Amino acid sequence: MSFDLVVIGAGPGGYVCAIRAAQLGMKAAVVDKRQTPGGTCLNIGCIPSKALLYASEMFEEAGHAMAPLGVVVPAPKLDLAAMMKHKDDTVAANVNGVAFLFKKNKIDWVQGEARIAAPGKVAVKGADGNDKALEAKAIVIATGSEVARLPGVEIDEKTIVSSTGALSLPGVPKKLIVVGAGIIGLELGSVWRRLGAEVTVIEFLDRILPGMDGEVARQFQRMLQKQGFAFHLGHKVTKIETSGGGVKAVIEPTAGGEAKALEADVALIAIGRRPFTENLGLQALGVAMDGGQVVVDAHFATSVPGLYAIGDVIHGPMLAHKAEDEGVALAEILAGQAGHVNYDAIPNVVYTNPEIAAVGKTEEELKAVGAAYKVGRFPFTANGRARAMRKTEGFVKLLADAATDRLIGAHVVGFGAGEMIHEAVVLMEFGGSAEDLARTCHAHPTLSEAVKEAAMAVDGRAIHI
Ligand SMILES: Cc1cc2nc3c(=O)[nH]c(=O)nc-3n(C[C@H](O)[C@H](O)[C@H](O)COP(=O)(O)OP(=O)(O)OC[C@H]3O[C@@H](n4cnc5c(N)ncnc54)[C@H](O)[C@@H]3O)c2cc1C
Numbered sequence: 001m002s003f004d005l006v007v008i009g010a011g012p013g014g015y016v017c018a019i020r021a022a023q024l025g026m027k028a029a030v031v032d033k034r035q036t037p038g039g040t041c042l043n044i045g046c047i048p049s050k051a052l053l054y055a056s057e058m059f060e061e062a063g064h065a066m067a068p069l070g071v072v073v074p075a076p077k078l079d080l081a082a083m084m085k086h087k088d089d090t091v092a093a094n095v096n097g098v099a100f101l102f103k104k105n106k107i108d109w110v111q112g113e114a115r116i117a118a119p120g121k122v123a124v125k126g127a128d129g130n131d132k133a134l135e136a137k138a139i140v141i142a143t144g145s146e147v148a149r150l151p152g153v154e155i156d157e158k159t160i161v162s163s164t165g166a167l168s169l170p171g172v173p174k175k176l177i178v179v180g181a182g183i184i185g186l187e188l189g190s191v192w193r194r195l196g197a198e199v200t201v202i203e204f205l206d207r208i209l210p211g212m213d214g215e216v217a218r219q220f221q222r223m224l225q226k227q228g229f230a231f232h233l234g235h236k237v238t239k240i241e242t243s244g245g246g247v248k249a250v251i252e253p254t255a256g257g258e259a260k261a262l263e264a265d266v267a268l269i270a271i272g273r274r275p276f277t278e279n280l281g282l283q284a285l286g287v288a289m290d291g292g293q294v295v296v297d298a299h300f301a302t303s304v305p306g307l308y309a310i311g312d313v314i315h316g317p318m319l320a321h322k323a324e325d326e327g328v329a330l331a332e333i334l335a336g337q338a339g340h341v342n343y344d345a346i347p348n349v350v351y352t353n354p355e356i357a358a359v360g361k362t363e364e365e366l367k368a369v370g371a372a373y374k375v376g377r378f379p380f381t382a383n384g385r386a387r388a389m390r391k392t393e394g395f396v397k398l399l400a401d402a403a404t405d406r407l408i409g410a411h412v413v414g415f416g417a418g419e420m421i422h423e424a425v426v427l428m429e430f431g432g433s434a435e436d437l438a439r440t441c442h443a444h445p446t447l448s449e450a451v452k453e454a455a456m457a458v459d460g461r462a463i464h465i
Helices: 010-025 039-044 048-063 080-104 183-194 216-227 321-332 363-368 383-390 418-428 434-438 449-457
Strands: 002-008 028-032 109-120 121-126 131-141 143-148 173-180 198-203 230-233 237-241 245-252 261-266 264-270 274-275 307-309 348-350 355-360 372-377 395-401 405-416
Touching: 002 010, 002 109, 010 028, 010 039, 010 080, 010 237, 010 321, 039 048, 048 080, 048 183, 048 363, 080 109, 080 198, 109 131, 109 348, 121 395, 131 418, 173 183, 173 237, 173 261, 183 198, 183 216, 183 348, 183 383, 198 237, 198 261, 198 434, 216 230, 216 355, 216 363, 216 372, 216 395, 216 405, 245 264, 348 418, 355 418, 363 372, 363 405, 372 449, 395 434, 405 418, 405 434, 418 434, 418 449
Parallel strands: 002 028, 002 131, 028 109, 131 307, 173 198, 173 264, 198 230
Antiparallel strands: 109 121, 121 131, 143 274, 237 245, 245 261, 348 355, 355 405, 372 395, 395 405
């Protein structure tokens, strides 16, 4: 079978690339070894985690947050099986949606493990023993990433789990250890804490959410502590093993000091993800790699002609929307258009309660390069809508170039931050200034008015504080 494009991996990078290519008149096939399309994101990542985050948030709201609003509900009861069904139904609706889009766009969906036999040739080992040889003018590597492992620690997905196991625990653990204070650890830790687990987070660094703005991370850590999270920052796990139906972890301060033993029912290892390229045949083809990542040029071309790569397997943040945008850009480049991704305007959201959302530079990054910048802050305690909703935790922080006023960073902690961030993203795409935002009329009363006020605060003229 011969195609213009064969994409290996049906995650958000791969499936979006194939759809855009089909829209542009190319004949495309997508190969994935999973039963269902959608990759990590739809099957075991973004979508199931958000289903559980939302459901567990509702459980907590019903239990604790509604009475002051005059909504008195009897103590809520957890039906974990129903919550898991909601998650599974959500995943099914999304992966079926992608399968429908493949049909609609006349894309061949090939289920099986792919290996690049030679430039232009993909060998697929079908799960049913049916092998296929596909030919393509262009091959796209969109094989994503896998869970990073702690050396010497065996993940059994029962008591020592990765994010995948943490999305399907059969019961609420009394105690949960989370190794790694990154986004995935804090999101899944939040799910199980809301459902009743005592959550202890162990992090090697002396801060949570590495890479995000320091002020945001510090304030957010306090919020999580108020919610009941316990943190051991600046600690490394030296040993973690199953013991008597649970787990035992030994942790040590990175600065030196006494080791401590912690016991729990379940431990979640969430120390990051690494690019996945196993058994693809890249080494034999001589594809240039860098620390596990496939090296690509500005047009997503690898060092081997006809071979391209996008998504988690290349440089940049491991995010679904980054992979999608690269998929669109690559399809357009292959069609002779000017596809492009602006890596300076990729938002990043932590879907906890409250949410955190960020785009562009952090203060730490600006300081490191000696950039001159102005800061505008506005707290949700001073926002009328936030008060009406009892969602006053958090703030908006905007960073603008001191000389030009161009917006170079936006950071929001608060209810709905993941939606609010996009006005900053659009502004940054258009090279807009803090003043542009400050002079844009915002509906009242909305949480987004805090974004406008923060933009006004850049110039010292916020009204409501
Ligand atoms: C728990 C969790 C929560 C997350 N939440 C978010 C979130 O809220 N927002 C966000 O932006 N990102 C989130 N992510 C990250 C997001 O899932 C990834 O960034 C995204 O899926 C990357 O897309 P991709 O297309 O590069 O690869 P993937 O989605 O990883 O897809 C790659 C696919 O390639 C297939 N494959 C690999 N090798 C082969 C082969 N040889 N032959 C055939 N098929 C192969 C795999 O089976 C897989 O289906 C989350 C991740 C996790 C684990």
